[in-house]
Amino acid sequence: MEKGSNVPISNAIITLENTSQEFETNKNGAFEITLSKSGDQMLRISALDFISKRFSVYLEGNPIDLGLIYLERDIAHEQTDNLISLTDGDLSDDAESVSTSMGLLQSTRDIFLNRAAFDFGQAFFKVRGYDSRNGQVLINGIPVNKFFDGRPQWNNWGGLNDAVRNQEFTNGLTFDPYTFGGILGNTNINTRPSVMRPGLRLSSSASNRTYRGRLMATYNSGEKLSGLAYSVSVSRRWAKEGFVEGTLYDAYSVFGAIEYQFNPQNSITFTSILARNRRGRSSALTEEVFDLRGNQYNPYWGKQDGKIRNSREREVFEPLFLLNYAMDKNKIDWNIGLAYQTGINSRSRLGYYNAPNPDPTYYRYLPSYHINSSIGADFINANLAREAFLENPQLDWGQLYTANSNNGEKAAYLLYDDIAHNTTISAATSFNYTLSDFIKLGFGGNFRSTSSENYAEIQDLLGASYHEDMDTFSSTLNHVDGELQKTEGEKFNYHYNLDASQLEGFAQVKLNAKKWNGFTSASYSNFNVQRNGFFKNERYLENSFGTGEKLAFSNLAYKGGFTYFLTGRHWFAANAAMVERSPIVQNIFINPRENNEIVPELQKELVSSVDLSYFVRLPRLTGRISAFYTRFQHTTDINFFFVDSGLGSDFVQEVITGLDRLHKGIEFGFEYEASSTVKLTAAGNLGHYVYASDPSVQINFDTAGVKEDLIAPEGNIDLGVATLKDLKLAQGPQTAFALGVSYRAPKYWWISGTTNFLTNNYINLSTITRTASFLIDPETGETFSDATEENVAKLLKQNKLDDIYLLNLVGGKSWLVDGKYISFFASINNVFDTVFRTGGYEQSRNGNFGQLKQDNQSGSPSFAPKYWYSYGRTYFLNLAISF
Template identity: 40%
Template structure:
């Protein structure tokens, strides 16, 4: 007993000393509106590795041995982050009391922001395709501005296309193999259920994937992570749709280990902001989770979002001056109703199965399976032995008669006389019928029946000269993934993942409507004999509704990839190292034996195989509890997309000669300051893309000589750019200052320069030059002088200043003014080759082609800078224990008219043609532009219970 007592005393004293070194921080976290406790809120001491989760009653107890002034950070999905300053002293318990978290307004803002992620930027215009590459907003003020304020002008974060960001849902990659981009329409309208997301910008580390140089975005649909309750919302707007209704219910995890989430919605418009743009979109979502054991649960997710939208046309300045910025040439009246000829339809249901397995306290494994099938189609009008139905077709415009196309005496002779009388006549005709004439097409597809007196008594269906068809893609995509996260030691964490993705893509042309006719001939009227046949295995076909014609082929791809990432976390410094390997195979299978390419179209192409590697690393230096320095860098090779590999995939099995993987590099450095009043980030970045390949299609005039059997210098061609390099560098600023408890100011800025860094090689495929001897008519036009031209499709400078007021009685109002500049037109590469100065009729340079005039003609157009003013506000009520929320926004309050982008028409492919067209003052083939929305509104009323 004498021996035991001193030992017990020693243990008690030691534990007392240890306890004195630790401080207990406690509190309770609740929702600001419902006052209900919040579970699983992440509570950390900022810039440390110490973390705790709130319990089911919202309470938390946090032990720490840190001393001095610290910041406690509260983070929960769907809520605003909260920082509370504390002073930690020995032997002092800190009770923070009730901590109130406010919900984010992100769901409403996502509905209010102009939807341009899937807009009409897929035109084959001779330049590179461009879609918005911005990620959804995070809690960073810069990302909020990029998504919600600058999205109106198609701003792209760091000037990068969305193919350079990796998007995952439940650990499964959603980027398409065809062009590398996510198909945003596959989950359109599911804002409520896709809020659980984690974003890594640039090369910064992600727990879910190696990622791209733009970043990584991961969305989770695990049913048990959703806040229990029901949300019903109704919205009205005047953007791409007019009305929206949504309902979402989440059960939470019940006593039997089940949790489920369901959501359904509809968006619709008889006509959107632009003329003739109808919209119809439905969405349904379900996620069901079964907890098999305390450490294992299985989750099934399915969503189906069929949607269709009428496209709007890009227009020249001439067309807009005669009509308006809302003018759309793709539609017309049929029997008193609007009918758009170009409808994009997406119907691709998605099914996912995930197994979340907690192996032990430090290791988690997520296994996933994914299957997607369905169709994407784009409708258009096809015609034979008839005039173009497009009311703004260049031959119907006044400029056709007042420019070189009116009376050019001898091909490219330079002798030109304007025809002002016909120019005025064409203007009158255009204004009298500025839309598609559906009735005229129906009449053209019928033969008149004449009685004995020579009078037309009625019409009978005949061979269709005009039909409505669709370019159709039917994909079947199967994928598997495995993701392991484990704490190797207290300071070292390992993320490792592997995935396999297999795609079978059927691509074909399909007849939708014979427009009153009997049949349509499956031939190309620009060719004769066997060359006119789409399929020599089935010649002289007459197709009807539902028949495939024109082209018919499969694309197959398979991709295996894996990554490992080690994260090291210490008191003052965190750093990480990651590596990636991928193997990709591509193949085309022609289902038609094309008459132009009889030996190179039917059957399977050679299989292409690409192996790629990537490495990245970064460092976080914790200057203090408020300040961080971050450094990230990566270098990776990237397989070309399917689209780039087969430049003429609709007609043959040809592969781009010598095609190689891209090499992409990025660097960024950031200074971050976060305190309860001030949050700031300043970032500098540099990105480089080397050896890219891009393919486009267009009709060019004046690029080929008059060879035997070809009586024109014009041709519909496929253009491929290889060895294309790009450089993007710039800075980003995010600044938030809480002036007082109710008033906050926000500043965001982006300053960048995005240029082409090489002179790529240009090859042109001209089907008209194909023959028995020449089965792959590819012509090398040499290099295009693109170096130091600006990349198009996004403002390269953007600035935002905002002020936000939040009243304690749950109403708020914010306004922001935005300035966007340095947005450039997409240029035509073929016009920047040496052939531009050569007369194709003679083979000699144009005598009037001077270097100075050439620079003037080829100068890249910069769009006018714009100023946009936005106003956003909301109000919440607590009624019968239910939350009623009103959200309102007005974008572009001053109703500013502006162009969001555009492209040079590649049709003017030689010096004389372009010079005469521009000199006329009203160019027939001037640049085509996309216009942004004027003043728009969004109003949403929702109830949560």
């Protein structure tokens, strides 16, 4: 029953914690458990949007009547709205991507994972050092991770917190009824209206983070006598500027689902999700720029006609439609789903052609350029550059229009979009059969096919009449058979299609005995991908147009686990996995915008993982401690940059193969109930994430800039190996600790605070500077005389970021007024307004020892590492009313 209103709670989950057996309440909130076991048991009752209750019961084979059990509404679930889920490109520029695993963790009650999501996540913390590719997200049992980067696209359902709140999360390598899954864990979002709480909910939010305001309305009909149930949810989020300057936010989302239950065991559901998200992007900054302008500075925007205009915007609009059938009988749980998704993911940027770089942070415009000059430091011009930058730190749109007007009708500058238009068709099924109390069998599979059309499209010629579609560095045509002059709305530069598909099947068995349980799972998948070029590029006449080689990978994966119950309150668990998987599409094609070339000797990846855990469930103390070990082998990475190396200078594609990574560590989380109103928590992670091999490195130059005898027949240069082994991975803080205290008053208000310490955070390395080519003097072709082992090690010392201390406060209050439930939630993150670097990367421009040494002599290098900086003190407020 709901405390205060005495309304029965249906679909509440009753869990025997030491066996993980689950039961559900019916429409009247009643439940009955029949067990053959006896002894001490911990019983947990949980329901969506309610505070869980735990009971210690002793079973002797006789019936037990627990009487009426009241659950209190949990307004702390508003904290999921407060979660900052960082996705690829949200806080990055084109040279580096950021991907955290926080979005996966919204539905878990695990103490450590909650701290990881809501506290450590502000510093780009990644659980076990994994990115979100290693966790699978499903909607109604259908996988929705993208083929391109392996990650879920959270913007596809962003803003629909109420509609997607019903989530099932399985942590790590544990058994999942819907999928074989990833090593980080799996989240299944259930959109069936019959399991959502009936009624109307209205909410409004205010924040100073990515968006400033949000309005949301959700209505759930509940199950009707006719068997119909439906849900509708809409939201709007906006900001003229977020915390970072010039980062507009413009998003709306619409959700609709209708379900028909033929009978209590069979139902069919249709779901539609339309979420459009447009936002201004921001850049990583060198320390020089940060010192001049601070952590809110963003060089991508300027004012035009008095209004903010950001040159780097991202827009995601990929509507998703799902049709699902579910059968839920006593021993059978069967789900079938079909999904269709289509839409765009676009990013805008400025193009410039035989014209100066318009970026106000371009290295030639900064003081360091004059100080690091090869002819000696020029402090007068350095000071003039400093004053000019401080006076005009933003993009000058007027100057771009002027430059175009002075260039005849041809564009010197233009604004264009890089667009990926994706269409995905998916089908999935899972079948679980309870053979007996001892054995549960599971089978399933899925098929996904994606057609991704990729092209650049001119958005704004900035006053010019046309753009000449050719590469200005080599004076070659981007589209030999097309028109030279392109205008607004036309495709230019590149145009190609990527067709990818995957078929996967899995089988698993779970055994449940009195003192132990265990499971084993196996999966087989087949992945195919092929490029089809629509432009014949003059630089690659032989392999840019038409279909390229079709790649196919077959993969096997195995995992299993064993749990031993020392008592009903203490148990141990061990899980292990061996997973073969295909490379992500992003790391298969060397330069898909221009040609069909594939990474040579491409291998499928091998992931080996094991974890050991101890769990405790006492009346006052709950928690776990886990040790983990994971090795990623045969991985590939591709990077794009301009380099001055020992072998030449040009824009290059860097291909890294045979890259192994090692992740190991200990994580823990415990909660102690000091009284009925006070809880104490402690959580932490001691991680060690390093490169575990010296990978092979190959670069693709514009051959005009390199000695001919170095070039392989396919136009590549093999740089040998990069000495990376045992260097630290840039996977966020590897060590993190949190202590928290919360107070929940009997009069329906609560407050909690968490103090956090995070350390051992490293920036991403430049691989090319760790190869033998780094030591070669491009003037002589010989090794630099002063490139001793000691000097090189000093110059390439890995950059460890500063330690981070954070204090976060959250709280709320609820009221029940005339049958209406009103709740208020507030949070303040980073109370002491600390500014810290959350991550970064080394620039690869200085690819030889002499140039990097000279650039670093002043202490303010022109091509210093770039960093992402934290937000300062931020807040989130939410007011909601439910009818």
